[in-house]
Amino acid sequence: xxxxxxxxxxxxxMQFGGVIAVxxxxxxxxxxxxxxxxxxxxxxxxxxxxxxTGVYAPTNGAVYYKGSKxxxxxxxxxxxxLYRGENPVMYTGHKVLAPTPDKITALGIARTFQNIRLFKSxxxxxxxxxxxxxxxxSNVFTATFRLNAxxxxxxxxxxxxxxxxxxxxxxxxxxxxxxxxGKQRHLEIARALAxxxxxxxxxxxxxxxxxxxxxxxxxxxxxxxxxxxxxxxMIEHHMDLVMEIxxxxxxxxxxKSIAEGNSEEIRxxxxxxxxxxxxxxxx
Amino acid sequence: xxxxTKNLPYLMAGISVGGQYALIAIGYTMVYGILxxxxxxxxxxxxxxxxxxxxxxxxxxxxxxLLLVVVATVALGFLVERAAYKPLRSAPRMSVMISAIGVSYxxxxxxxxxxxxxxxxxxxxPWLSDTVTILGATTKRVTLVTPVLTIILVxxxxxxxxxxxxxxxxxxxxxxxxxxxxxxxxxxxxxxxxFVIGSFLAAVGSMLYFTNYTGVTPTxxxxxxLKAFVAAVFGGIGSIPGAVIGAFIIGICExxxxxxxxxxxxxxxxxxxxxxxxxxxxxxxxxxxxIDKV
Amino acid sequence: MKKQTKIIWNxxxxxxxxxxxFILEQVVPSSSMLFMxxxxxxxxxxxxxxxxxxxxxxxxxxxxxxxxMLLGAYTYAILTIPVESxxxxxxxxxxxxxxxxxxxxxxxxxxxVVAAVFAFLIGLPVLRLxxxxxxxxxxxxxxxxxxxxxxxxxxxxxxxxNLLRNFPTFxxxxxxFIVAGICIGLIVLLINSTYGRAFKAIRDDExxxxxxxxxxxxxxxxxxxxxxxxxxxxxxLLAMYQTTIQASMFKSAxxxxxxxxxxxxxxxxxxxxxxGSFLFIACSEWxxxxxxxxxxxxxxxxxxxxxxxxxxxxxxxxxxxxxxxYRKGLMGxxxxxxxxxxxxxQKHFKKKQAVEGGSSHE
Numbered sequence: 030x031x032x033x034x035x036x037x038x039x040x041x042x043m044q045f046g047g048v049i050a051v052x053x054x055x056x057x058x059x060x061x062x063x064x065x066x067x068x069x070x071x072x073x074x075x076x077x078x079x080x081x082t083g084v085y086a087p088t089n090g091a092v093y094y095k096g097s098k099x100x101x102x103x104x105x106x107x108x109x110x111l112y113r114g115e116n117p118v119m120y121t122g123h124k125v126l127a128p129t130p131d132k133i134t135a136l137g138i139a140r141t142f143q144n145i146r147l148f149k150s151x152x153x154x155x156x157x158x159x160x161x162x163x164x165x166x167s168n169v170f171t172a173t174f175r176l177n178a179x180x181x182x183x184x185x186x187x188x189x190x191x192x193x194x195x196x197x198x199x200x201x202x203x204x205x206x207x208x209x210x211g212k213q214r215h216l217e218i219a220r221a222l223a224x225x226x227x228x229x230x231x232x233x234x235x236x237x238x239x240x241x242x243x244x245x246x247x248x249x250x251x252x253x254x255x256x257x258x259x260x261x262x263m264i265e266h267h268m269d270l271v272m273e274i275x276x277x278x279x280x281x282x283x284x285k286s287i288a289e290g291n292s293e294e295i296r297x298x299x300x301x302x303x304x305x306x307x308x309x310x311x312x
Numbered sequence: 313x314x315x316x317t318k319n320l321p322y323l324m325a326g327i328s329v330g331g332q333y334a335l336i337a338i339g340y341t342m343v344y345g346i347l348x349x350x351x352x353x354x355x356x357x358x359x360x361x362x363x364x365x366x367x368x369x370x371x372x373x374x375x376x377x378l379l380l381v382v383v384a385t386v387a388l389g390f391l392v393e394r395a396a397y398k399p400l401r402s403a404p405r406m407s408v409m410i411s412a413i414g415v416s417y418x419x420x421x422x423x424x425x426x427x428x429x430x431x432x433x434x435x436x437x438p439w440l441s442d443t444v445t446i447l448g449a450t451t452k453r454v455t456l457v458t459p460v461l462t463i464i465l466v467x468x469x470x471x472x473x474x475x476x477x478x479x480x481x482x483x484x485x486x487x488x489x490x491x492x493x494x495x496x497x498x499x500x501x502x503x504x505x506x507f508v509i510g511s512f513l514a515a516v517g518s519m520l521y522f523t524n525y526t527g528v529t530p531t532x533x534x535x536x537x538l539k540a541f542v543a544a545v546f547g548g549i550g551s552i553p554g555a556v557i558g559a560f561i562i563g564i565c566e567x568x569x570x571x572x573x574x575x576x577x578x579x580x581x582x583x584x585x586x587x588x589x590x591x592x593x594x595x596x597x598x599x600x601x602x603i604d605k606v
Numbered sequence: 607m608k609k610q611t612k613i614i615w616n617x618x619x620x621x622x623x624x625x626x627x628f629i630l631e632q633v634v635p636s637s638s639m640l641f642m643x644x645x646x647x648x649x650x651x652x653x654x655x656x657x658x659x660x661x662x663x664x665x666x667x668x669x670x671x672x673x674x675m676l677l678g679a680y681t682y683a684i685l686t687i688p689v690e691s692x693x694x695x696x697x698x699x700x701x702x703x704x705x706x707x708x709x710x711x712x713x714x715x716x717x718x719v720v721a722a723v724f725a726f727l728i729g730l731p732v733l734r735l736x737x738x739x740x741x742x743x744x745x746x747x748x749x750x751x752x753x754x755x756x757x758x759x760x761x762x763x764x765x766x767x768n769l770l771r772n773f774p775t776f777x778x779x780x781x782x783f784i785v786a787g788i789c790i791g792l793i794v795l796l797i798n799s800t801y802g803r804a805f806k807a808i809r810d811d812e813x814x815x816x817x818x819x820x821x822x823x824x825x826x827x828x829x830x831x832x833x834x835x836x837x838x839x840x841x842x843l844l845a846m847y848q849t850t851i852q853a854s855m856f857k858s859a860x861x862x863x864x865x866x867x868x869x870x871x872x873x874x875x876x877x878x879x880x881x882g883s884f885l886f887i888a889c890s891e892w893x894x895x896x897x898x899x900x901x902x903x904x905x906x907x908x909x910x911x912x913x914x915x916x917x918x919x920x921x922x923x924x925x926x927x928x929x930x931x932y933r934k935g936l937m938g939x940x941x942x943x944x945x946x947x948x949x950x951x952q953k954h955f956k957k958k959q960a961v962e963g964g965s966s967h968e
Contacts, residue, residue, distance in 0.1 A: 348738070349738075350738050350741070350742060395930075396926065396929075396930065399930055400930070400933075403933065405737060405738065406661070406667055406737070406873075407929075407933055409667070409738060409741065410865065410866075410869050410929055411926075411929050411930065413862050413865060413866070414866065414922070414925055414926045414929045415926065416862070417859075417862060417866070417922050417925065418919075418922035418923065418925075418926055420859075421915070421918040421919050421921070421922045422919050422922075424915045424918060425913075425914075425915035425916055425918065425919045426915075428913075428914065428915065429914075429915065531859075534858070534859075538745070538746075538749075538858075541742065542742075542746070545739075545742065576753055576756055576757050576758070577753055577757070579749060579753055580749060580750040580752075580753035580754065582746075583745075583746030583747065583749045583750050584746075584750055586742065586743065586746045587731070587732065587743050587746055587747065587750075590732070590735055590739055590742075590743050591731040591732070591734075591735075594735060594739060
């Protein structure tokens with residue numbers, strides 16, 4: 030592999046009681062790539078995101094970011110008996126690593142949500158400004174007594190910049206939730222960018238968008254990748270968007286990774302066709 | 313033998329108080345199970361039941377007074393739900409909880425107004441408040457009746473929830489409020505029924521509880537109410553057997569602590585237990601774990 | 607309005623308020639209920655704002671306020687009772703073990719610090735709990751504190767279940783206003799800082815806040831400790847106001863009252879909490895007092911339902927009405943500001959003008 034890999038998911042399994050949402054998932058995302066994760070509804074895509082961002086500790090497996098291990102778990106106690114994935118003993122004896130989502134974000138992995146989660150009582154501008162809190166150097170005393178005026182001014186300036194990039198300056202002081210759907214998605218991306226990530230996880234960024242908006246979004250994602258030097262890993266259902274901008278694609282079905290490759294390879298992969306069409310025929 | 317005669321009264325008192333807490337705790341746990349609401353007013357409804365008794369016996373014969381207490385308490389519980397909680401069905405949970413605190417405040421002030429703030433002598437219920445002697449320990453008969461009556465009521469309630477239509481509706485509503493509504497369950501009548509059952513048990517509980525104590529004050533319901541709630545949390549909120557077992561454990565521990573001479577801490581103990589449980593096992597003994605969806 | 611003009615206006619307003627209070631004190635007899643309401647109102651305003659910081663701004667439903675006030679009140683009293691009166695106050699405990707007294711301002715701060723330290727310790731485990739569990743755990747904590755402070759064995763420190771008295775108090779209504787004013791000012795500065803924004807983010811959506819890199823545990827702990835600090839200070843002020851204190855005063859009913867003040871003023875509004883506090887105290891202690899008068903007649907008809915206690919019934923009915931029908935409280939989550947008030951009056955004044963103008967045309 031020539032490029033440095035930014036994200037590596039190794040043998041990750043996520044079990045909820047008896048349900049295996051993600052089953053022994055392995056994937057890699059390389060520096061500067063746009064990688065998509067696709068699959069039918071309920072395939073475990075969002076769960077995979079939630080494991081990577083620390084919302085759930087996986088039942089088994091590890092996640093690496095820029096070569097260092099950031100998440101690790103192995104089946105233990107009751108889960109050990111329940112666990113039916115591969116290599117159940119592989120991680121036994123290792124340390125459990127389960128950082129909270131904010132630690133993951135601090136490392137440089139930011140995300141958006143499938144069902145938009147903006148701060149509803151805050152304005153568009155404040156939503157972005159809040160995300161700037163992460164990179165502060167002030168503490169609660171300096172912030173309260175306004176000894177951080179310089180930093181505060183810088184934070185505001187950077188937030189304004191981001192507003193310009195997502196073209197929301199004109200609605201700066203509106204309530205975030207009063208924006209139309211498409212703009213809320215853009216705002217969520219801007220908010221994620223405000224945490225200064227290197228890896229951006231987008232969970233269905235085009236959900237609910239019309240073809241025109243999707244087209245704009247495609248262009249937008251490519252643009253921010255270049256402008257911010259990002260690596261992007263996204264879940265998406267709009268195949269036009271996925272096929273257009275993805276360097277590589279992973280296909281998930283029933284928690285398992287069933288295919289990997291560029292858009293051409295995926296389009297012609299019989300297992301992928303079966304997963305999508307087979308399900309449709311049953312219905 | 314001597315040890316038994318010395319400690320038996322505390323143990324018996326513990327079981328008895330435990331049974332009384334259990335009857336109140338069921339009201340909390342059922343309401344929480346369906347509405348996810350800590351009904352702060354429940355303890356005060358229990359207190360009002362005590363006051364109704366005090367005033368009822370002055371104008372009517374005992375059996376009629378007992379009946380009136382049950383009917384009026386049930387009516388009060390029903391009314392409180394309709395007036396103070398139903399309008400807030402779609403409001404944030406905090407609003408409903410604040411409303412419950414408001415009702416509690418109102419009932420206490422109303423009681424203060426009616427009683428003039430004086431402790432009201434609770435009437436002796438014949439048979440129940442007779443003294444009996446077992447194993448050399450003297451106690452009121454209510455001490456013995458309470459656990460038996462509690463268990464009978466709980467079993468009846470269990471059957472009701474398991475086999476009747478309204479019971480099934482209650483179980484459905486406590487599992488998934490929205491879906492049960494979509495399935496055609498009349499959620500408002502289920503909720504009313506929950507309050508009716510809870511208030512009925514609180515009324516019975518008040519008869520047993522106050523028989524053991526000398527008087528009813530406007531704040532007499534606050535402490536037993538809170539403790540019953542702790543019992544419900546201890547047992548796993550939403551679980552009726554859990555609430556009953558939790559109540560007995562709390563009742564017994566509390567009285568043992570009193571027996572050892574740490575009376576100041578008998579209340580504090582209950583809350584310490586609460587905090588320990590919430591931290592160690594927030595779902596209680598029999599509660600189910602819920603996973604937050606992101 | 608420019609930022610500077612705004613500051614000038616606000617400073618001017620505060621100065622005018624203090625001057626007004628000063629003049630009132632010279633003119634109105636000091637036995638008037640007005641001063642009682644103003645003093646107690648200022649103290650409750652502080653504790654209500656501190657509770658609002660948690661419930662309204664951080665979305666943590668905590669009911670431990672009475673416990674933290676108790677800690678502040680006791681710390682203040684224990685540290686300030688003059689050495690010479692300790693023998694009489696701690697008569698059952700040989701004068702107690704604390705044999706020194708520190709200046710009043712230091713003792714008030716110490717009260718806040720003690721409350722904050724306890725909040726830190728209890729917060730570590732408790733703050734992981736979700737909404738109503740947190741409420742009940744903090745309520746339980748307050749009850750435990752109350753029991754511990756009444757414990758005989760701690761008598762040499764806390765005087766057991768006996769009164770603490772003879773500590774320094776204040777006469778002028780300006781005192782609680784200035785102290786509470788400074789504290790509320792600090793809370794407002796905090797709320798408007800980057801930390802305040804993080805608190806509001808947690809209130810709006812915990813999961814999103816965490817995904818944006820806000821450390822939930824740290825920030826909740828911070829809000830809890832800071833809120834408790836100011837509750838502690840207000841406890842000290844309450845001790846000064848009441849001149850004697852006893853652990854049994856700080857029941858959960860006290861927390862409920864503070865919560866109701868927050869609700870009346872509007873959850874998430876600092877000025878709302880302040881206005882709510884004065885209204886609450888004025889109504890419950892002063893304006894509705896006539897309802898307790900049992901000798902009222904309309905003509906020859908004796909209003910026999912009016913007797914001591916009726917006031918509180920009416921009052922709680924009003925509160926229920928607010929809770930049910932006016933859920934946002936007086937201010938909602940908005941703040942009172944000069945500019946806002948000006949706009950409000952302008953709008954109404956203009957409307958009036960417009961109506962008048964319209965009618966003259968016809």
